[in-house]
Amino acid sequence: MDSNSDPKTPNPNPPAPKNKKDFLTHLEIYLAKRDGVDKLLKISRYAAKIALASSLLRHQQPLATRLQSFDSSVGVSRKAFRLGKFVQDVNALRAIHFASHSHLNLLLSAVAYGGEGLYYFVEQLVWLGKAGLIDKTHLPALQKWSAWCEFVGYFGSVSLKVMDLRQIEEEERCAASSADVAVVRGIKCREEQEKVKKLKEKKMMKRFSVVQDLADGLMALADIRDGGGGLLAAPLFVSSAGLLSALISTHKNWVSC
Numbered sequence: 001m002d003s004n005s006d007p008k009t010p011n012p013n014p015p016a017p018k019n020k021k022d023f024l025t026h027l028e029i030y031l032a033k034r035d036g037v038d039k040l041l042k043i044s045r046y047a048a049k050i051a052l053a054s055s056l057l058r059h060q061q062p063l064a065t066r067l068q069s070f071d072s073s074v075g076v077s078r079k080a081f082r083l084g085k086f087v088q089d090v091n092a093l094r095a096i097h098f099a100s101h102s103h104l105n106l107l108l109s110a111v112a113y114g115g116e117g118l119y120y121f122v123e124q125l126v127w128l129g130k131a132g133l134i135d136k137t138h139l140p141a142l143q144k145w146s147a148w149c150e151f152v153g154y155f156g157s158v159s160l161k162v163m164d165l166r167q168i169e170e171e172e173r174c175a176a177s178s179a180d181v182a183v184v185r186g187i188k189c190r191e192e193q194e195k196v197k198k199l200k201e202k203k204m205m206k207r208f209s210v211v212q213d214l215a216d217g218l219m220a221l222a223d224i225r226d227g228g229g230g231l232l233a234a235p236l237f238v239s240s241a242g243l244l245s246a247l248i249s250t251h252k253n254w255v256s257c
């Protein structure tokens with residue numbers, strides 16, 4: 001028998017697909033992103049805030065003092081880490097195609113990107129104040145301006161994303177209808193079904209993004225009101241909103257890697 005006709009012995013350890021990254025490689029890519037590290041810091045900070053706002057540390061004052069110091073340090077670190085981040089909002093405004101958007105969409109885009117860009121810019125001044133380079137007497141006013149800019153930016157962002165959600169849902173209905181018609185006619189509709197699946201995933205991520213912006217907007221509103229406002233401004237509630245926002249953002253950044 002010809003040796004070329006012998007069946008080949010299957011490889012007991014087939015190589016992994018080239019496009020599949022292992023966990024550590026994925027983690028390396030994630031941590032190389034500024035937003036990736038920032039959101040991990042945000043998770044740790046609001047987890048500490050939740051512990052401080054709850055009654056868990058009522059009889060453990062040394063640990064509570066350490067967590068308060070950690071919270072303050074991480075807060076300043078996040079401000080330094082976002083240095084120059086306002087430039088991405090400037091570029092987002094520059095990239096808007098005026099001819100392809102409605103007047104309402106253009107207005108909301110200006111509010112969303114403009115508010116967020118101003119927030120990141122003012123946050124740099126807040127960081128310089130906390131670092132001692134700017135007179136700290138200006139900090140209360142700067143922090144108030146920062147909170148207002150952030151709140152306005154999230155108002156525009158949520159409005160835009162709700163509009164996007166309606167469009168995605170409309171596209172999903174059309175794609176699902178096309179797939180149903182194809183099934184009735186006995187036609188293969190793999191492309192339509194794949195499109196419906198992708199639209200459902202896109203809709204879920206967009207909903208997560210809306211929840212994240214609402215949580216961040218709630219925290220900005222609490223900063224504007226300086227702790228006033230009842231339950232919505234309660235430290236435990238606001239800290240939980242911050243942690244929820246951080247977890248959603250971490251998930252989005254992880255998937256995008």
